[in-house]
Amino acid sequence: MNFILVPLHTDKLNTVSYSDNTTFYVYAAFFNVLLTYGMETSFFRMFSIKKNKEKVFSTVLLSLTVTTLLFFVVAWGFNNSLAQTVELKLEYFNYLLGVLVLDTLVVAPFAYLRATGRPIRFASYKLLNITVYFLLNLFFLWAIPKFNIDFKFYNNNDKVQYIFIANLAASAVTFIFLIPYLFKTKLNFDIKIFKELINYGWPIMVAGLAFVVNENLDKLMLKDMLDKDIMGAYSGCYKLAVFMTLFIQAFRLGAEPFFFNHAKEKNAKTVYAVILKYFVIVAAFGFLFIVVYIDIFKEQFIRNASYWKALEIVPVILLANLCLGIYHNLSIWYKLTDKTRYGMYISLFGAFITILFNYFMIPVIGFMASAWATLIAYGGMMIISYVLGKKHYNVPYEISKITFYLLISILSVYFSFYLFRGNYLIGTGLLLLFLGIVYIFEKKELQKLFVKK
Numbered sequence: 001m002n003f004i005l006v007p008l009h010t011d012k013l014n015t016v017s018y019s020d021n022t023t024f025y026v027y028a029a030f031f032n033v034l035l036t037y038g039m040e041t042s043f044f045r046m047f048s049i050k051k052n053k054e055k056v057f058s059t060v061l062l063s064l065t066v067t068t069l070l071f072f073v074v075a076w077g078f079n080n081s082l083a084q085t086v087e088l089k090l091e092y093f094n095y096l097l098g099v100l101v102l103d104t105l106v107v108a109p110f111a112y113l114r115a116t117g118r119p120i121r122f123a124s125y126k127l128l129n130i131t132v133y134f135l136l137n138l139f140f141l142w143a144i145p146k147f148n149i150d151f152k153f154y155n156n157n158d159k160v161q162y163i164f165i166a167n168l169a170a171s172a173v174t175f176i177f178l179i180p181y182l183f184k185t186k187l188n189f190d191i192k193i194f195k196e197l198i199n200y201g202w203p204i205m206v207a208g209l210a211f212v213v214n215e216n217l218d219k220l221m222l223k224d225m226l227d228k229d230i231m232g233a234y235s236g237c238y239k240l241a242v243f244m245t246l247f248i249q250a251f252r253l254g255a256e257p258f259f260f261n262h263a264k265e266k267n268a269k270t271v272y273a274v275i276l277k278y279f280v281i282v283a284a285f286g287f288l289f290i291v292v293y294i295d296i297f298k299e300q301f302i303r304n305a306s307y308w309k310a311l312e313i314v315p316v317i318l319l320a321n322l323c324l325g326i327y328h329n330l331s332i333w334y335k336l337t338d339k340t341r342y343g344m345y346i347s348l349f350g351a352f353i354t355i356l357f358n359y360f361m362i363p364v365i366g367f368m369a370s371a372w373a374t375l376i377a378y379g380g381m382m383i384i385s386y387v388l389g390k391k392h393y394n395v396p397y398e399i400s401k402i403t404f405y406l407l408i409s410i411l412s413v414y415f416s417f418y419l420f421r422g423n424y425l426i427g428t429g430l431l432l433l434f435l436g437i438v439y440i441f442e443k444k445e446l447q448k449l450f451v452k453k
Helices: 005-012 015-036 039-049 053-077 079-085 090-105 107-115 119-147 160-182 191-225 228-262 268-292 294-301 305-330 332-336 340-365 368-392 399-419 424-450
Strands: none
Touching (some): 005 228, 005 294, 015 053, 015 090, 015 228, 039 191, 053 090, 119 160, 191 228, 191 368, 228 268, 228 305, 268 424, 294 305, 305 399, 399 424
């Protein structure tokens, strides 16, 4: 549903307004990492190894609640200065502040649902959030102008604010539904557990901040070094990579608690290796599928032609996100061995590449520099994590097969996008060829996995 809003947003907002929308969510990501300070992943780790699991939950819940409320008090007191610093209108910043507070307060309850194996309830609350957000976006951006609804306070010249209002309302509704989980356990703050959570989590927080830089700084730099129009077009086309992003996000939500809970099993490393291989197969197919039919997706999801000037970033961004997904798989080694500082170092390396490449190359090759910087950063992080993981927690990944599938998909994307773009006969043939190659090499294992004996 969130992706369906892309054509609505790009149709109703010009590239300059869309850049304001992007800026809002860039800082939302940044502050979200600061406010959670690695507690979510720390919770999964401690919840999997501690006997008193309720005490772990209570400690995380109290910690996040107190720090979030303190943040709100301070930020509200200096909201004018902070709004100017992040280059947002004061009302936009106030909406951002509300979203941040409400979303952080439900981090612990959502983590608890994941850790205790309640995917239906978890998904229901997440879907409730996005449904409210989706419907309010339709109401404000489509229904009111379409049917000339008499909405007294509606400002037709500032439509982007209604995206933020919709987000605030969705966060509020989700918070209300999750209030019972705030009182689910006896409130008991354990200082020893808290210290363990912080020691495990602070490198994850730094890594998270570096990730925000990798994922979002390019957009802010494009705005400052070029202009808002280019930033808006780049951000709009960036959304076409959302299929890969959603796949990776959905995978992480289920995989992270699974990795921790399965770590003590004898066949854990073998299972992790199999998971990565099939992750790459599915992601590589998605990568090729989106590129083959990119002009169809472009017409359907970004109907405003002023955005299309940045369309050439899509294959590069898709591949970058594929590398990021592999990195998330590989990163389990430092989480299971409690060496999260390595995740921090790797992410800081990626952030360094992002900043350096964008700074020197945007004046040379424009917005494509940001796309290539993302790919180089995530590709480098992936390789470094594999090398270090092999030393500290050696998982028998089938590197030759994984590399082979990646190369096949990259070559197919090159032919489809740069040589035969718009030729759907050839593009579809490349997709079928990829599936055929996978079937030939994985036939026996697939039969074991899916055929009932």
